[in-house]
Amino acid sequence: MLCDSCKxxxxxxxxxxxxxxxxxxxxxxxxxxxxxxxxxxxxTSAGPLAGxxxxxxxxxxxxxxxxxxxxxxxxxxxxxxxxxRLGCAHCYGAFEISLRELLRRVHGNSRHAxxxxxxxxxxxLERDSTLGELRDRLRRAIESEQFELAADLRDxxxxxx
Amino acid sequence: MTLDLSLLPDGGTRWLDASGExxxxxxxxxxxxxxxxxxxxxxxxxxxxxxxxxxxxVRDVVQHVPxxxxxxxxxxxxxxxxxxxLLHERHLVSKELAGxxxxxxxxxxxxxxxxDQVGVMVNxxxxxxxxxxRSGFELASAHxxxxxxxxxxxxxxxxxxxxxxxxxxxxxxxxxxxMRASVLIHLPGLVLTKEIGKVLAGLQQMGLTYxxxxxxxxxxxxxxxxxxxxxxLGQAEEELLDKLVxxxxxxxxxxxxxxxxxxxxxxxxxxxKLWRAFGTLRYARSLTFDEAMNYLSGVRLAVGLKLxxxxxxxxxxxxxxxxxxxxxAYSEGRALTESEANLVRARYVRQALASEAGSQG
Numbered sequence: 214m215l216c217d218s219c220k221x222x223x224x225x226x227x228x229x230x231x232x233x234x235x236x237x238x239x240x241x242x243x244x245x246x247x248x249x250x251x252x253x254x255x256x257t258s259a260g261p262l263a264g265x266x267x268x269x270x271x272x273x274x275x276x277x278x279x280x281x282x283x284x285x286x287x288x289x290x291x292x293x294x295x296x297x298r299l300g301c302a303h304c305y306g307a308f309e310i311s312l313r314e315l316l317r318r319v320h321g322n323s324r325h326a327x328x329x330x331x332x333x334x335x336x337x338l339e340r341d342s343t344l345g346e347l348r349d350r351l352r353r354a355i356e357s358e359q360f361e362l363a364a365d366l367r368d369x370x371x372x373x374x
Numbered sequence: 375m376t377l378d379l380s381l382l383p384d385g386g387t388r389w390l391d392a393s394g395e396x397x398x399x400x401x402x403x404x405x406x407x408x409x410x411x412x413x414x415x416x417x418x419x420x421x422x423x424x425x426x427x428x429x430x431x432v433r434d435v436v437q438h439v440p441x442x443x444x445x446x447x448x449x450x451x452x453x454x455x456x457x458x459x460l461l462h463e464r465h466l467v468s469k470e471l472a473g474x475x476x477x478x479x480x481x482x483x484x485x486x487x488x489x490d491q492v493g494v495m496v497n498x499x500x501x502x503x504x505x506x507x508r509s510g511f512e513l514a515s516a517h518x519x520x521x522x523x524x525x526x527x528x529x530x531x532x533x534x535x536x537x538x539x540x541x542x543x544x545x546x547x548x549x550x551x552x553m554r555a556s557v558l559i560h561l562p563g564l565v566l567t568k569e570i571g572k573v574l575a576g577l578q579q580m581g582l583t584y585x586x587x588x589x590x591x592x593x594x595x596x597x598x599x600x601x602x603x604x605x606x607l608g609q610a611e612e613e614l615l616d617k618l619v620x621x622x623x624x625x626x627x628x629x630x631x632x633x634x635x636x637x638x639x640x641x642x643x644x645x646x647k648l649w650r651a652f653g654t655l656r657y658a659r660s661l662t663f664d665e666a667m668n669y670l671s672g673v674r675l676a677v678g679l680k681l682x683x684x685x686x687x688x689x690x691x692x693x694x695x696x697x698x699x700x701x702x703a704y705s706e707g708r709a710l711t712e713s714e715a716n717l718v719r720a721r722y723v724r725q726a727l728a729s730e731a732g733s734q735g
Contacts, residue, residue: 302534322608325540345434
């Protein structure tokens with residue numbers, strides 16, 4: 214059986230998720246399970262596997278119940294079920310398991326196959342935000358007829374541009 | 375009315391010029407990409423200040439985005455309702471952005487940036503809705519334009535993106551590519567031959583969907599259907615577009631076949647019906663919007679069948695847009711009651727037809 218997450222490696226961790234009355238099975242390879250915070254060293258040794266998995270399972274059940282909350286925007290899974298809209302990008306991480314299942318039902322797939330994206334480099338963003346701020350100050354300087362300050366700000370904007 | 379539409383590139387009507395492929399059947403092509411700016415709650419959850427900061431962030435980088443050179447930024451949140459309706463009728467902003475939906479009143483920070491080739495809605499359901507609108511059946515050129523805008527803007531503003539799920543959107547039905555490509559198509563032949571049900575059911579099997587003239591939640595009027603991709607995740611943009619192109623070509627063929635069948639098997643009945651539609655538009659003194667749409671659908675079909683001569687598809691396209699109530703109010707320079715609008719609409723349609731099609735038959 215292939216891992217549900219990467220679809221590349223064999224699944225070695227099998228989790229059962231119960232949300233309301235819906236039961237779903239999640240099969241993960243060691244790497245993906247580790248990324249999701251499921252401790253799997255036990256799966257290769259003869260350690261207390263059952264106990265670890267049980268706690269991981271409970272953790273996931275607790276994490277994906279209706280009361281599960283996004284730490285960034287404080288939306289809950291219940292809010293999402295009521296409105297159909299997520300509160301922020303971090304909700305995708307907070308409700309990952311439920312959403313992966315939902316995305317599969319809606320799109321028949323949960324893995325993006327389109328354009329890949331790299332966000333702009335931090336220096337560029339910083340420069341743009343500094344420029345934005347300088348332009349704001351320039352606008353205010355002109356409005357309040359502080360022409361010396363305005364000339365200085367204009368020079369600084371030119372250098373950055 | 376405070377909005378000066380002449381400030382917009384081409385008045386925002388270039389997509390009506392009937393220059394694209396199959397423009398008698400396909401009115402327009404639109405592709406939109408849903409994007410969110412990293413670090414802010416999505417529009418529906420964001421506080422007023424956050425939405426204004428999203429807008430400021432975009433405004434700060436516009437000058438570095440070549441696709442938006444000479445673009446106009448309009449603060450939708452500062453407009454009176456009539457102006458917002460006008461932009462919506464012109465298909466430049468969605469109902470949600472215009473705050474015309476009773477469930478979604480206009481939000482602070484709602485704005486639209488329009489250049490002659492592409493546009494960006496700010497603080498719609500997602501922070502950014504990048505879009506390209508084209509006359510006729512022009513998916514490839516629309517995609518090229520919106521993709522360029524996406525790369526340019528995404529190189530300046532960090533978009534919310536996830537390695538597995540792709541571009542993250544407020545509604546999971548848009549997650550992944552965030553792309554909705556749609557084609558606004560006129561299918562009177564399939565409606566009259568009652569083949570339309572089968573065609574629409576076939577779309578759904580192909581992972582496509584249809585809506586009315588104004589997109590999501592709107593009704594089908596005047597035999598216009600918007601056909602678009604249903605899913606956004608698991609396939610590359612090009613694959614989604616290829617499928618849409620193949621299906622729309624097939625639908626156009628079915629429509630042309632239906633028109634041939636109509637002429638062959640019910641020639642005089644169809645001719646009579648279409649000339650009556652023309653006669654009504656040419657002489658009526660009062661027209662509701664739905665009446666105008668339905669008769670215009672007939673006249674458009676008559677032009678396609680070469681029964682009526684001298685009337686351009688461009689004029690027919692303009693009539694669809696300019697006979698809507700906010701457009702009539704704009705041209706009259708004052709608010710109109712419904713019955714006044716019906717009179718003005720009938721006069722406007724009469725004059726447009728008289729100058730191009732005269733009295734014929």
